[in-house]
Amino acid sequence: MWHYWLIAAGLFFVAEIFTAGFLVFWLGVAALITMCFSFFISDLIILTSIFIICSAILIFATKPFVKKFMNTEETKTNAFAIIGKKAIVTKSIDSINNIGQIKVDGQIWSAEGENSINIEKGNKVEIVKIAGVKAIVRPISSAIK
Numbered sequence: 001m002w003h004y005w006l007i008a009a010g011l012f013f014v015a016e017i018f019t020a021g022f023l024v025f026w027l028g029v030a031a032l033i034t035m036c037f038s039f040f041i042s043d044l045i046i047l048t049s050i051f052i053i054c055s056a057i058l059i060f061a062t063k064p065f066v067k068k069f070m071n072t073e074e075t076k077t078n079a080f081a082i083i084g085k086k087a088i089v090t091k092s093i094d095s096i097n098n099i100g101q102i103k104v105d106g107q108i109w110s111a112e113g114e115n116s117i118n119i120e121k122g123n124k125v126e127i128v129k130i131a132g133v134k135a136i137v138r139p140i141s142s143a144i145k
Contacts, residue, residue: 005035030054
């Protein structure tokens with residue numbers, strides 16, 4: 001009977017290679033534990049119960065530990081990386097004529113005022129979102145001296 005639990009453990013470990021959740025690994029460990037019990041117990045119902053209980057304990061006991069090391073945060077890239085950053089208006093933002101520019105992280109961006117507000121050159125702004133190729137900004141202070 002122990003041969004079957006060893007094969008099951010091997011299949012779980014191989015399956016873990018193709019999954020990302022680090023869940024199937026614990027099923028393999030539970031199968032190895034059950035294999036050890038199968039040397040002394042031959043009842044399939046008891047062994048299956050041991051496997052299920054060990055799997056549940058391993059999964060729930062290690063979930064917080066694994067979650068700590070798993071990176072679930074999205075990394076902002078490209079244009080979305082500038083959202084929330086401060087910038088300087090380099091060309092007055094005029095909502096009527098649809099012109100305006102800001103400088104953020106050494107890059108010049110076309111800009112538009114949030115809620116179609118006009119912002120004078122030299123003002124400090126915060127980037128609130130990206131719409132197409134334009135940064136949507138709101139003023140945060142008066143002109144820089």
